[in-house]
Amino acid sequence: MSAFAGAQERLNAIPSLDLWAPPSPVHELPRLRDALGGGPRLLIKRDDAIPFGFGGNKVRKVAIVAAHAIAEGADTLLSVGGVQSNSARVVAAVAARMGLHCVLVANGAPPERLAANALLDSLLGAEVHYVPSRDDRAPAMARIAADLRRQGRRPFEIPLGASTSLGALGFVRAVGEIVNQAIIPDVIVHSTSSGGTQAGLVAGCAIYDLPTRVLGISADDPAASIRGTVEAVISGMSAWLDVDGDALAAARPIEIDDTYVGGGYGIMSPASREAADLLARREAIFVDHTYTAKALAGLLGHLRRGSFSPTQTVLFWHTGGQVGLFA
Ligand SMILES: Cc1ncc(COP(=O)(O)O)c(C=O)c1O
Structure with a gap:
């Protein structure tokens, strides 16, 4: 049982607007995996497919x-x-x-x-x-x-x-959502920037007692700066969940890779361009230049370097942003 188990009940009692009917879909990426020559099981969580207001995290x-x-x-x-x-x-x-x-x-x-x-x-x-x-x-x-x-x-x-502590609870809930979908990945890879998504995912893994690693790929800021924000956002959840916020922030590592930012915020890099093309051509799924293409480039980089074992399940959390393709 999680050291923060009581938090689940309090989380469920926090009001949220009824804008769409969760869960967002989760599915395999078989043709992307083939293009990479095999490797870990690859799943995608489709927050880009949330139907309210063009969706996204x-x-x-x-x-x-x-x-x-x-x-x-x-x-x-x-x-x-x-x-x-x-x-x-x-x-x-x-x-x-x-x-x-x-x-x-x-x-x-x-x-x-x-x-x-x-x-x-x-x-x-x-x-x-x-x-x-x-x-x-x-x-x-x-x-x-x-x-x-x-x-x-x-x-x-x-x-x-x-990305307040209250807003990030949306992503603590999202961890409960994948548990209900019977998906317990070994690793979640996602885009990180203002820190709320990562704070929710990391705290959610502690609250739901998942063994899952959460790896945020920075869209802009250095890892140390995002890590500080993520810690502060998790600590502040104490006000809503009646848990020891500092203990919650320390319960899981906050892993951020800031080596895929390239030329800067919103600027395509060769790796993010290749990632966007590959996902579209192999799976007909679109990522945006600023956030999700860089996160996907990070995922591909780690897969190609063999950072994850072939027996693992790796989930790419698509955080949306596809509207940006039409800017
Ligand atoms: C599409 C998309 N993905 C990821 C992120 C990063 O999420 P967060 O700001 O919660 O770190 C953002 C926003 O910044 C976004 O718009």
């Missing part, structure tokens, strides 16, 4: 954070991200579905032609404010929230990627 996080916002009486959801943020698009979609106003703060120039996530944000009715740099986003969101409060509105601020 953010739906799991925002469903919980927005349920909390609504319980607090919010009438407006605010969030931040790049112009092509998947997370911001999901916040806009949730706001539309729940009848709330949405304000997004995006770093970058207003696009001349709306495409991909920026187009969806507009279709969803979100009000988008543009700021010059990443560092300007959080202060701008705080300013807009203060203005709205002065007007008698009830804004709720959702930080970057909805």
